[in-house]
Structure formats: structure tokens, C-alpha cells
Amino acid sequence: MNILVCIKQVPDMESRFKVNAVGDWYDTADLAWRMNEYDEYAVEQAVQLKEQVAGADLTVLCIGGERVKETMKKALAMGCDRGVHILDEDSYQKDPYAIASLIAEFAKDKNFALIFTGLQSQDRGSAQVGGMVAELLSLPSLTTLVDFSYVDGNVSGKRELEGGTRSRVSCSAPALVTCQLGLNTPRYPTLPNIMKAKRKELLSIPAADLNPQAARLQTLSMTPPEKKGSGLILEGDPAELADRLIQLLKEKTTVLA
Amino acid sequence: MKVLLIAEYRDGKLLGSAAELSTFAQQLNAESAMLLIGNESALPAYSGTLYLADVAQAGEFNPSGHKQLILEVIEKEQPQLVVLPHSSYGWDLAPRLAIALNAAQISEVLEIKDGELLVPACNSKLRRQVKPTTEVGVVTLQAGAFTPSEEPSGTPNVVKLTTTAAGDIQFHGYEAAEATGVDLTKAEVIVSGGRGIGKPENLVMIEALAKALKGEFGASRPVVDAEWAESSRQVGTTGQTVAPKLYVACGISGAIQHLAGMKKSEFVLAINTDKDAPIGEVADVLAVADLKQLVPILTEKLNAL
Ligand SMILES: Cc1cc2nc3c(=O)[nH]c(=O)nc-3n(C[C@H](O)[C@H](O)[C@H](O)COP(=O)(O)OP(=O)(O)OC[C@H]3O[C@@H](n4cnc5c(N)ncnc54)[C@H](O)[C@@H]3O)c2cc1C
Ligand SMILES: Nc1ncnc2c1ncn2[C@@H]1O[C@H](COP(=O)(O)O)[C@@H](O)[C@H]1O
Numbered sequence: 001m002n003i004l005v006c007i008k009q010v011p012d013m014e015s016r017f018k019v020n021a022v023g024d025w026y027d028t029a030d031l032a033w034r035m036n037e038y039d040e041y042a043v044e045q046a047v048q049l050k051e052q053v054a055g056a057d058l059t060v061l062c063i064g065g066e067r068v069k070e071t072m073k074k075a076l077a078m079g080c081d082r083g084v085h086i087l088d089e090d091s092y093q094k095d096p097y098a099i100a101s102l103i104a105e106f107a108k109d110k111n112f113a114l115i116f117t118g119l120q121s122q123d124r125g126s127a128q129v130g131g132m133v134a135e136l137l138s139l140p141s142l143t144t145l146v147d148f149s150y151v152d153g154n155v156s157g158k159r160e161l162e163g164g165t166r167s168r169v170s171c172s173a174p175a176l177v178t179c180q181l182g183l184n185t186p187r188y189p190t191l192p193n194i195m196k197a198k199r200k201e202l203l204s205i206p207a208a209d210l211n212p213q214a215a216r217l218q219t220l221s222m223t224p225p226e227k228k229g230s231g232l233i234l235e236g237d238p239a240e241l242a243d244r245l246i247q248l249l250k251e252k253t254t255v256l257a
Numbered sequence: 258m259k260v261l262l263i264a265e266y267r268d269g270k271l272l273g274s275a276a277e278l279s280t281f282a283q284q285l286n287a288e289s290a291m292l293l294i295g296n297e298s299a300l301p302a303y304s305g306t307l308y309l310a311d312v313a314q315a316g317e318f319n320p321s322g323h324k325q326l327i328l329e330v331i332e333k334e335q336p337q338l339v340v341l342p343h344s345s346y347g348w349d350l351a352p353r354l355a356i357a358l359n360a361a362q363i364s365e366v367l368e369i370k371d372g373e374l375l376v377p378a379c380n381s382k383l384r385r386q387v388k389p390t391t392e393v394g395v396v397t398l399q400a401g402a403f404t405p406s407e408e409p410s411g412t413p414n415v416v417k418l419t420t421t422a423a424g425d426i427q428f429h430g431y432e433a434a435e436a437t438g439v440d441l442t443k444a445e446v447i448v449s450g451g452r453g454i455g456k457p458e459n460l461v462m463i464e465a466l467a468k469a470l471k472g473e474f475g476a477s478r479p480v481v482d483a484e485w486a487e488s489s490r491q492v493g494t495t496g497q498t499v500a501p502k503l504y505v506a507c508g509i510s511g512a513i514q515h516l517a518g519m520k521k522s523e524f525v526l527a528i529n530t531d532k533d534a535p536i537g538e539v540a541d542v543l544a545v546a547d548l549k550q551l552v553p554i555l556t557e558k559l560n561a562l
Contacts, residue, residue: 131352140425164434182482216361220386
């Protein structure tokens with residue numbers, strides 16, 4: 001059984017973001033990069049499935065520049081068997097449809113019984129790529145899963161809805177699932193597995209070889225939020241800060257009365 | 258401009274997001290029609306054509322069946338935008354529609370600015386103004402971004418649709434959130450810890466501050482997902498919605514899903530090392546500090562009062 005998991009490399013969200021010179025994305029200089037948080041759950045679930053099904057083979061796919069290989073190595077160290085790096089230094093200019101088309105083009109003749117993606121990427125936050133890949137491949141998709149199981153070709157899970165309610169859903173494989181935070185507990189790669197990952201296959205395919213499609217979305221501008229909060233910003237020594245905060249709580253609230 | 262609004266219905270109820278869809282259409286000055294896969298007993302207050310399919314036939318969660326129904330109505334109405342709530346229902350359906358329509362999809366619109374759509378990026382630290390290059394666009398709206406200023410009114414002109422539901426996904430019912438644990442909605446003071454607490458042992462500091470303020474402690478989602486706190490402590494769209502007199506957010510960045518659960522609090526104090534953290538947008542006071550230093554001192558001083 002072949003399994004695919006799609007991951008994206010994103011900046012650490014605690015970074016200080018600056019808009020790039022063109023004004024259509026953030027400046028990628030001086031950022032720390034990591035695996036999209038949602039995709040950590042996708043990788044973990046894919047690895048668990050691979051461990052469950054004898055003879056399963058798990059591919060991790062990532063579209064991006066040379067830099068993303070570092071993140072792919074983490075997925076390999078978590079237990080993916082092989083990596084497919086779709087090389088595209090300008091992947092940020094592609095919209096979710098263009099990204100999904102590349103993934104679908106790669107996957108269309110590989111017989112993947114299951115494809116895992118994250119619910120959304122932290123930088124773009126679109127929650128589109130997974131659903132689009134499924135539609136392009138005419139696969140059923142279960143989205144926003146916080147619980148997953150696979151038994152004899154039957155995929156079942158729980159979707160997370162607003163307010164913490166869940167719905168129970170199922171479909172037949174081949175299928176695609178999108179993973180929500182909390183689906184499982186992503187493992188930390190162990191040192192031996194990190195060493196082993198170095199010897200795993202990591203194939204690079206230029207995006208141009210995968211019949212790239214034009215973006216359907218145009219970015220007009222990227223800007224910091226206009227309305228900065230009207231609140232007070234306090235800095236300084238913790239003890240002095242604490243005194244000022246207590247003073248403020250006395251003046252502005254009734255909780256210390 | 259013409260837009261088709263897709264209302265959401267769940268478990269016997271029409272969801273309030275229907276009114277937000279109408280507000281969005283009004284702000285765009287667009288002509289609109291609405292589609293509801295629901296029931297005649299729960300119609301939206303809406304003046305205009307409402308296409309109604311019976312949920313008993315169409316299935317309550319049947320994405321491919323719903324997609325077919327929506328495509329039928331699109332065929333009749335020829336809208337430029339198809340608009341859904343950015344909810345577990347909307348973000349599931351939107352890519353299905355976008356691919357079927359060869360349409361661009363725009364997720365989580367939070368504002369219309371100079372006639373173009375504004376969406377968040379990087380955990381709300383940036384905004385992006387985007388535009389479809391296709392004839393039709395599929396759009397989802399951030400919850401709460403288009404809340405109507407007054408109670409919606411109007412009676413829809415109902416057009417019934419017939420449907421034969423067949424889909425590739427089976428729906429087996431709902432599971433309610435666990436009703437055990439603490440009821441945060443009753444607390445006058447809530448002190449919440451987020452991922453910034455760093456390790457589970459530090460939750461003790463948050464609890465101590467909550468106690469010093471005679472309140473309860475809460476948590477953001479990563480703290481609950483990591484099982485450092487039980488799920489009844491989670492504040493946000495998939496947890497509790499709270500409005501205490503004082504909400505203290507310690508080491509919480511202020512993601513929209515967290516803000517949705519606490520922004521109605523009377524007074525918000527945020528403690529964060531990042532001056533640019535989006536929590537600053539709703540905080541009355543943002544103390545830029547390491548919570549591991551500030552929280553214990555603040556607790557000590559409060560206890561000494
Ligand atoms: C459909 C959906 C539903 C969701 N529902 C919820 C929900 O109900 N509730 C919820 O909370 N989230 C929810 N989320 C997740 C949400 O998007 C964020 O991922 C989450 O809120 C982030 O939690 P956080 O702020 O604790 O962590 P982070 O975003 O990682 O932020 C940590 C913060 O701590 C600060 N920090 C770090 N170290 C320190 C220090 N020593 N002192 C002070 N500050 C420090 C950092 O500057 C940063 O701002 C949901 C997501 C989705 C997609
Ligand atoms: N550049 C990429 N390479 C591989 N997978 C991606 C990429 N971008 C997005 N994805 C996958 O699609 C999911 C949803 O992304 P998005 O639609 O951008 O929010 C992510 O969680 C990833 O699993």
C-alpha cells in the first residue's frame with residue numbers, strides 16, 4: 001500500500017515579519033523555518049498507518065526551494081520512507097490551486113491508497129490545498145480530522161466542528177484526509193532515526209516537469225494590519241511592571257475591589 | 258455583481274452565519290441569492306430568493322451531494338462569487354466548488370477594502386489583499402467579520418429544490434463536547450496560559466495567578482492538545498466562549514480562533530515577549546515580558562495586598 005503525506009515549510013510564527021520589496025509576500029530573509037504545525041500531525045498519522053499496514057510505503061512530498069529539504073529530513077526521521085522534493089524557488093507565488101495541481105500531477109499515477117495533508121498552512125492559512133488535491137484526483141476527502149482509523153480499506157474519523165462538537169464520518173480508500181491540531185501526538189525524531197534519515201532517498205523534481213498551472217489568485221498587496229490595538233504597551237523591569245499592572249487593575253477593573 | 262450565499266445548517270438549526278453572508282453581500286453592493294440545505298421550519302431572515310433543499314433528503318453532511326446542489330443553483334443564478342462561512346462546513350465545501358467551477362478560492366475574508374478582499378496571513382500578523390483572476394470566485398468569510406449591525410429582517414422567496422442524495426462520504430452522527438470539568442463561562446476572572454508557558458510545570462504559575470485574582474485558569478489549544486490541561490479549560494472557537502471582567506492571556510499569540518473565545522472580555526491583560534503578537538489588537542494592556550519572570554512577581558504582590 002502506498003501512502004503520501006504532503007508537508008509545507010513555514011516560518012516560525014513568532015518571527016518579526018516584514019513585507020518584501022515587491023509587496024506581495026513576506027520577506028524571507030532572517031527567518032527561522034520549520035514544518036507547518038498541522039503537517040506534523042499529518043506525518044505522525046501517516047507513519048502510524050505505515051506501521052499498522054505490513055509492507056506499506058510512505059512518501060513525503062514538499063514543494064519549495066532548496067531550503068525545504070531540512071524540513072523534509074525531519075519527516076524522514078519521523079518515519080517516512082522516501083522524500084519527493086518538488087523544486088520551486090518561487091513557490092510562494094503559486095496559489096493553493098497551483099500547488100494542488102503539482103501535487104495531483106505527481107500523485108495521479110502512483111496508486112496512493114491514502115493521502116494526508118494538514119488542514120491549513122500557518123503562513124497562508126487557506127485550508128485549500130488538501131481539498132483541491134482530492135477533487136483533482138476524484139478522491140473522497142475527510143477534512144479537519146481529530147481522530148483517524150483505517151481498517152480493511154475503510155477510512156473513518158471524527159471531524160472537529162465549532163464549539164468542540166465532533167461528527168463521525170467514513171469513506172472508502174483511496175481517499176485524502178486533512179489533519180487538525182490534536183489528531184495525535186507527533187513523535188520527536190530520535191538520534192538513530194535522524195542518522196538513518198540521511199540515507200533515505202530524497203528525489204528532486206523540478207516543478208516545471210509537472211505541468212504547472214497558472215495561479216487563479218492574484219495578490220494585490222501585503223501589509224501589516226492597519227488597526228493596531230488601542231491598548232497600552234508596557235515594557236520594563238518585571239517588579240515595576242507588576243506594580244503598574246496592579247495600579248491599572250485597581251483603576252480600570254473591579255476585580256481587586 | 259451577483260453573489261450566491263451558502264447558508265449553514267447543523268443538527269436541526271440554521272446557523273447565525275447566514276446573516277453575516279447577507280451583510281457581506283450588502284457591503285459589496287451585490288445582488289444576492291441564498292441556498293440553504295436545511296428545513297422549512299428554520300428559514301433565515303432574508304429578503305431575496307432562497308433556494309431550499311430538504312436536509313432529510315440531501316443529507317446533513319454530504320459534501321459531494323451538497324456540491325451538486327450548489328452547482329445546479331450556480332447554473333441558474335450565474336453568480337460572480339459563491340460565498341460560504343469559513344467554518345468546518347464552509348472550508349470543506351469551498352475547494353470542492355472551486356475545482357468544479359475552475360474558480361479561484363479566497364479563504365477567510367475579514368474585510369472589503371477599496372472593493373477588494375482582505376485576508377489574514379501569518380497568524381494575523383499580516384494582511385493580504387487578493388483578487389480572483391477567474392470569472393467566478395469562491396469565498397469563505399471569517400466568523401464574526403461581517404456581523405450585521407442590526408437584527409436581520411425579511412422573508413425569503415422560497416424556491417424548492419429536489420435532490421437525490423448519493424455521496425462518497427458516510428455521516429454517522431455527532432458527538433457533543435465533554436461536559437465535565439470546569440465551567441469557565443461563570444468565572445469573573447480567567448488567567449490563561451498558552452504555548453509560551455514552555456513546559457507543563459509552568460502551568461502552576463498560571464494557576465497561582467488565577468488564585469491570587471480569585472479566578473479560574475484557562476488555556477489555549479496547544480496546552481490542551483499537549484494534555485497539560487483538560488479540555489474544559491480551552492478558550493476559543495473549539496472550546497469555551499468567555500466574557501469575564503478580567504482576562505489575562507499569558508504566552509498566547511492571539512490567533513483568531515483564540516480571540517473568538519475571549520474578545521468580549523471586559524478587560525484584557527496580555528503578557529507576551531513579542532510586542533507584535535496579535536493579542537495586542539484586543540488587549541487593553543500588553544505587558545512585554547517573560548511570563549516566567551512577571552507572573553510569579555505579580556502573583557506575590559497581589560497576594561500581599
Ligand atoms: C479550526 C481551528 C480551531 C481552533 N480552535 C482553537 C481554540 O478553540 N482555542 C485556541 O486557543 N486555539 C484554537 N486553534 C489554534 C489557533 O489557531 C492557534 O494555533 C493557537 O491558539 C495558538 O496557541 P498559543 O497562542 O498558545 O501558541 P502560539 O501561537 O505558539 O503563541 C505562543 C505565544 O507565547 C509567546 N511567548 C513565548 N515565550 C514566552 C514567554 N516566556 N513569556 C511570554 N510570552 C511568551 C510568544 O511570543 C507567542 O506569542 C484552532 C485552530 C483551528 C484551525
Ligand atoms: N508547498 C507545499 N508543499 C507540500 N504541501 C503543501 C504545500 N503547501 C500546502 N501544502 C499542504 O496543504 C495543506 C493546506 O495548505 P493551505 O491550503 O496552503 O492552507 C498543508 O497543511 C500541506 O499539507
